[in-house]
Amino acid sequence: MSDVVRREDRAALAIVTLNRPARHNAMDDEMSDVFHGTLYAALDDPGVSAILLRAEGKSFCSGRDTSVLGHRARAESDFHFVRRHQDSRLRMMDSTKPIVAAVKGAAIGGGCEMALACDMRISDTTLTMGLPEIDYGLLPDTGGTQLLTALVGPSRAKYMIMSGRRIDAATALAWGAIDLVVEPGELDAAALELASELAAKPPINLAMAKQMIDMMHGPAIRAGTRAELLAQTALFQTADYHEARAARREKRAPVYKGN
Numbered sequence: 264m265s266d267v268v269r270r271e272d273r274a275a276l277a278i279v280t281l282n283r284p285a286r287h288n289a290m291d292d293e294m295s296d297v298f299h300g301t302l303y304a305a306l307d308d309p310g311v312s313a314i315l316l317r318a319e320g321k322s323f324c325s326g327r328d329t330s331v332l333g334h335r336a337r338a339e340s341d342f343h344f345v346r347r348h349q350d351s352r353l354r355m356m357d358s359t360k361p362i363v364a365a366v367k368g369a370a371i372g373g374g375c376e377m378a379l380a381c382d383m384r385i386s387d388t389t390l391t392m393g394l395p396e397i398d399y400g401l402l403p404d405t406g407g408t409q410l411l412t413a414l415v416g417p418s419r420a421k422y423m424i425m426s427g428r429r430i431d432a433a434t435a436l437a438w439g440a441i442d443l444v445v446e447p448g449e450l451d452a453a454a455l456e457l458a459s460e461l462a463a464k465p466p467i468n469l470a471m472a473k474q475m476i477d478m479m480h481g482p483a484i485r486a487g488t489r490a491e492l493l494a495q496t497a498l499f500q501t502a503d504y505h506e507a508r509a510a511r512r513e514k515r516a517p518v519y520k521g522n
Contacts, residue, residue, distance in 0.1 A: 284320020324374025359470030393429030400507030
């Protein structure tokens with residue numbers, strides 16, 4: 264089995280590690296499939312009470328690998344491709360088990376959405392968080408518009424999503440996108456300490472607490488995520504999406520026509 268994603272269990276805690284550091288843990292099709300399988304196994308494991316999601320190298324996850332943007336390994340439609348990846352985020356949110364993310368370096372695009380789908384986020388000071396999909400002629404499509412808005416509010420979510428600008432760790436902490444910031448050498452220990460503490464709590468209490476708190480935004484996030492599915496499927500067919508791709512390929516400024 265590929266080791267681009269690893270799992271280690273410590274008592275009732277499952278530690279899932281992204282392990283493609285040379286590509287800043289960008290997800291290609293192989294890594295995505297391994298990640299989903301590893302994550303789902305941990306979520307379904309009755310011996311696991313909490314999950315820690317971390318990464319090797321300098322970055323948490325820089326999103327989908329740019330070398331496979333637009334590629335569909337399973338020859339599936341845009342709709343089914345996006346929906347399959349949305350299901351991963353929704354399973355994270357619907358799980359009764361708390362998920363802690365240890366975030367650093369680049370948390371961009373799908374990597375940012377992955378972190379946002381966790382229940383708690385600890386970062387170090389190297390964090391750069393962003394949703395740059397608009398610069399590719401697209402929009403976030405695995406819950407980013409909904410999860411970010413629930414955490415930082417509508418205006419700040421619009422700032423990030425409509426501009427494509429990135430924020431640093433201090434800003435993410437001030438806005439509520441991150442819960443705690445530590446120095447780079449302290450991240451793994453701080454995240455492990457919190458996740459281990461959660462894993463030692465009564466699982467039924469964790470499950471009930473997560474469910475009650477998520478009732479505040481959960482139904483709206485689920486509905487909004489499926490709205491992202493329809494929007495992204497439509498955007499893949501627009502002239503502006505193809506212009507954005509051509510402009511990047513030809514290293515020029517795009518000329519959009521609004522369709």
